[in-house]
Amino acid sequence: MSGYDVRLVEVGPRDGLQNEATAVPTAVKIELIQRLVAAGHRTVEATSFVSPKWVPQMADAAEVYRGLARQHGIAYPVLVPNLQGYERARAVGVTEIAMFAAASEAFSQRNINASIEESLQRFQPVLERARADGVRVRGYVSTVLGCPYQGEVPLADVVRVAQRLYELGCYEISLGDTIGVGTAGRARAMLRAVAAEIPMDALAVHFHDTYGQALANTLACVELGVRVVDASVAGLGGCPYAAGASGNVASEDVVYLLHGLGLRTGIDLAALVDTGRWISERLQRSNGSKVGRAFKGPA
Ligand code: HMG
Numbered sequence: 001m002s003g004y005d006v007r008l009v010e011v012g013p014r015d016g017l018q019n020e021a022t023a024v025p026t027a028v029k030i031e032l033i034q035r036l037v038a039a040g041h042r043t044v045e046a047t048s049f050v051s052p053k054w055v056p057q058m059a060d061a062a063e064v065y066r067g068l069a070r071q072h073g074i075a076y077p078v079l080v081p082n083l084q085g086y087e088r089a090r091a092v093g094v095t096e097i098a099m100f101a102a103a104s105e106a107f108s109q110r111n112i113n114a115s116i117e118e119s120l121q122r123f124q125p126v127l128e129r130a131r132a133d134g135v136r137v138r139g140y141v142s143t144v145l146g147c148p149y150q151g152e153v154p155l156a157d158v159v160r161v162a163q164r165l166y167e168l169g170c171y172e173i174s175l176g177d178t179i180g181v182g183t184a185g186r187a188r189a190m191l192r193a194v195a196a197e198i199p200m201d202a203l204a205v206h207f208h209d210t211y212g213q214a215l216a217n218t219l220a221c222v223e224l225g226v227r228v229v230d231a232s233v234a235g236l237g238g239c240p241y242a243a244g245a246s247g248n249v250a251s252e253d254v255v256y257l258l259h260g261l262g263l264r265t266g267i268d269l270a271a272l273v274d275t276g277r278w279i280s281e282r283l284q285r286s287n288g289s290k291v292g293r294a295f296k297g298p299a
């Protein structure tokens with residue numbers, strides 16, 4: 001028995017902190033990750049080995065990763081856009097990476113300065129190296145329910161990019177509503193279309209909450225059978241190349257939802273709420289989790 005029904009992938013330290021306007025000390029990032037693991041998270045996306053010219057918030061990726069205590073059963077995937085990022089990650093002992101492509105051509109250009117096809121070509125040597133090194137690779141497809149530059153994104157494009165990443169060897173594909181414009185009906189249709197080509201147990205959902213739909217979208221997809229949900233403590237986050245995008249669905253809200261459905265997550269909600277309050281205070285931002293604001297502990 002795994003001890004849980006749904007696995008959360010905590011993306012706050014990466015998707016959240018990549019977007020903070022003021023510099024977050026490396027020690028705070030490390031403490032955040034440690035607290036998330038202590039609360040029961042087993043997968044915490046720790047940081048991002050992208051170009052510091054593009055995302056200065058993640059310039060301390062190596063220091064953050066070096067500061068983490070390796071523990072059996074805990075995965076710390078990191079974002080890697082190219083071979084240079086892979087080399088940097090491997091130099092500090094990374095054993096799991098996440099590569100990211102977009103379903104929208106316009107977003108791909110703005111986010112990684114490459115067309116979708118160029119980005120997939122760029123991933124190939126990284127995936128080959130990863131396979132040889134025994135490094136696990138997660139894949140992201142961004143803009144699955146809309147693009148800030150192109151608007152509508154055809155479902156066929158989402159399916160095609162997800163399939164390519166899966167065929168290239170990603171063990172799991174996370175479907176990202178980067179700008180949080182999706183609704184439950186569209187999220188369901190998107191997941192159904194992708195799941196017709198890729199096994200459901202190799203899929204994850206990644207909702208941002210810009211329009212306040214992220215929790216509803218999560219529920220719709222869990223009802224369809226997805227069992228991996230990306231979320232961010234205190235709803236931290238956004239995307240530096242998607243102006244106006246809010247943070248991810250809050251981890252506390254997802255845990256509260258899932259526990260209410262009788263689905264086990266292995267996460268201690270009280271400890272997670274404490275962590276969300278602590279990081280919100282450290283960053284002097286309001287807590288983006290409704291559960292985090294309201295929670296008074298189990299009766
Ligand atoms: P580029 O400018 O086309 O690349 O950027 P380049 O190869 O010409 O490199 C430019 C400079 O960056 C060079 O330095 C390189 O050495 C350096 P210079 O010669 O000028 O001194 N460089 C690097 N340095 C460190 N690590 C590296 C690296 N690569 C190049 N890995 C590139 C192309 C892909 C690098 C750039 O566009 C980039 O880093 N983009 C990342 C953008 C990003 O991080 N976006 C947010 C993450 S995606 C997201 O949030 C969505 C997600 O959450 C899912 C969802 O919500 O949908 C995942």
Ligand code: MG
Binds near residue numbers: 176206208248
């Ligand atoms: Mg994201």
